[in-house]
Amino acid sequence: MKIDVAAISDTGRVREGNEDSFLVDKDLFIFAVADGMGGHVAGEIASATAVEAVRASVASGTGIENAIRIAHGAVKKKSASEESLAGMGTTLTALGFSSNKELVIAHVGDSRAYVIHRGNIDDEKNFHTELVRITKDHSLVEELVDAGEITEEEANVHPRRSVITRALGIDGDIEVDATPIPFLKGDRYLLCSDGLTSMVRDDDIAQVLRSEKTPNDCASKLVSLANQAGGNDNITVLIMDVLDAHVQPPVTASIAQSIPAHESVQPLHYKKGRIGFALRIVISILLVAALFIGAYVTADHFAHQGYFLDQRNGQVVLMTGRYGGVLWWNPEIDTQTGLEVKKLSSADALLVTRHERYTSRKQAVARLEQIRKRQKLKSTEPTTTTTTIPLLSPTTSLPLNG
Numbered sequence: 001m002k003i004d005v006a007a008i009s010d011t012g013r014v015r016e017g018n019e020d021s022f023l024v025d026k027d028l029f030i031f032a033v034a035d036g037m038g039g040h041v042a043g044e045i046a047s048a049t050a051v052e053a054v055r056a057s058v059a060s061g062t063g064i065e066n067a068i069r070i071a072h073g074a075v076k077k078k079s080a081s082e083e084s085l086a087g088m089g090t091t092l093t094a095l096g097f098s099s100n101k102e103l104v105i106a107h108v109g110d111s112r113a114y115v116i117h118r119g120n121i122d123d124e125k126n127f128h129t130e131l132v133r134i135t136k137d138h139s140l141v142e143e144l145v146d147a148g149e150i151t152e153e154e155a156n157v158h159p160r161r162s163v164i165t166r167a168l169g170i171d172g173d174i175e176v177d178a179t180p181i182p183f184l185k186g187d188r189y190l191l192c193s194d195g196l197t198s199m200v201r202d203d204d205i206a207q208v209l210r211s212e213k214t215p216n217d218c219a220s221k222l223v224s225l226a227n228q229a230g231g232n233d234n235i236t237v238l239i240m241d242v243l244d245a246h247v248q249p250p251v252t253a254s255i256a257q258s259i260p261a262h263e264s265v266q267p268l269h270y271k272k273g274r275i276g277f278a279l280r281i282v283i284s285i286l287l288v289a290a291l292f293i294g295a296y297v298t299a300d301h302f303a304h305q306g307y308f309l310d311q312r313n314g315q316v317v318l319m320t321g322r323y324g325g326v327l328w329w330n331p332e333i334d335t336q337t338g339l340e341v342k343k344l345s346s347a348d349a350l351l352v353t354r355h356e357r358y359t360s361r362k363q364a365v366a367r368l369e370q371i372r373k374r375q376k377l378k379s380t381e382p383t384t385t386t387t388t389i390p391l392l393s394p395t396t397s398l399p400l401n402g
Contacts, residue, residue, distance in 0.1 A: 003241060003244075004241040005026070006215035006238070007033075008220060008236070009022055009235070009236040009237075010236070011234055012195055012231035014232045014233070015234055017041075018044065018234045019044045020034065020047060020195070020236040021036070021044075021047035021048045021051045028096075030054065030055060030096040031191060031238060032092060032191070033191040034051050034093075034168075035047060035236070036050075038079075039088070042087075043088060045088065046088040049071070049075050050071040050072075050090045050168050052074075053067070053070055053075075054068060054092070057070045058250075063100070064096035064178070065104075066099060069173075069174055071168055072108075072173075075169035076169050078169075090169060091107070091110055091164065091168070091194075092109065093111040093191050095113065095240070104181060105134045105135060105181055106178040107176070108167065108175075109137075109138050110139045111135075111192065111193045111194065111236075112133060113189065114190040115134060115188065116188050116190075117129060117186050117187050118209075134181065135179070139161065140160050141155040144158070183245050185242055188239065188240070189239070189242070190222075190239055191240075192238065195233035198232065199230060199231065208225070219238070222237045223235050223237055303322055305321075305359075307361055307364040308323050308331070308358065309355060309356050315336060315337065316340070317336050319332065319334060337368055339375065345374055348371045348374060351367070351371070
């Protein structure tokens with residue numbers, strides 16, 4: 001389901017306050033317009049109380065018709081709570097799901113709902129380009145028109161056109177009219193208070209619904225026309241464009257309760273939450289493990305890089321790694337050279353005691369060859385008795401290409 005919705009409520013040019021309210025809730029798929037009555041404060045409270053009661057009822061899984069009946073009781077209760085609110089009431093026209101999960105327009109009073117189809121569809125039976133009024137006013141003049149006593153044109157200027165015969169908050173039960181709607185792609189729906197329809201004729205409304213590109217532009221234009229015509233009442237306009245007609249009822253509390261326990265929505269959400277939480281934990285552990293492994297590999301590589309000279313049991317040895325070690329990695333003997341430290345020159349002995357470091361094994365071997373040559377020269381001096389010292393131990397060879 002994809003829709004585009006815009007709603008505007010304007011005080012108009014005569015009234016001091018705005019007694020209208022509207023409701024737009026895409027998640028619950030409930031949209032409504034209410035026109036309060038009973039004075040500035042009371043009318044505003046009546047309409048606001050009604051739309052909030054409808055929203056709360058739909059959220060609990062109630063169909064739109066029963067939600068409006070509940071709103072009727074809420075307005076009556078609010079009216080009885082304060083003397084200043086006595087006698088207040090409100091109209092209400094809403095688009096939403098009925099108790100049998102059918103999309104309907106439900107209403108009480110004279111706030112209207114219209115639809116016009118602006119796109120091409122294959123079903124010619126349901127195709128229409130004319131403005132269609134979905135609701136029938138619960139008003140005195142509408143009854144006169146139905147009885148044939150006055151015409152539609154006369155109704156538009158009748159002095160008692162604002163007298164309504166049904167409203168939320170009045171004594172007794174309330175009858176709610178509900179009309180199923182096809183809800184086709186390309187439909188543009190209009191919900192409005194009589195502040196629009198008492199000022200702007202249906203033909204002009206139709207022209208705006210056809211011509212304006214977006215719901216917001218359309219709502220703004222209609223409010224502007226009503227004000228230009230005098231703005232005698234509060235003006236509330238809600239426009240909905242149907243972009244994708246595949247719509248499903250929202251999952252609400254009462255719907256969840258009607259599903260068998262093993263298929264209930266709440267446990268499914270809970271399981272989904274647990275799975276999501278567990279997945280986040282696993283991912284976090286893997287990330288930490290990856291960081292640890294990365295750090296381990298890096299440290300291991302660093303700890304085993306390079307070569308240096310050292311001595312073991314008086315012998316010169318070539319060590320691989322870092323002198324002194326890194327964490328738990330200690331340097332290791334790469335080659336036992338067979339060179340005795342005590343027979344080295346002072347300079348060469350210093351290379352060993354200072355643990356001269358080499359970046360490659362080739363460099364280290366070259367240095368050892370230099371030390372060996374100097375030791376040979378020293379051993380051939382006349383004052384010295386020499387013996388042949390092999391470069392390497394019998395068990396270890398020292399390749400010269402490293």
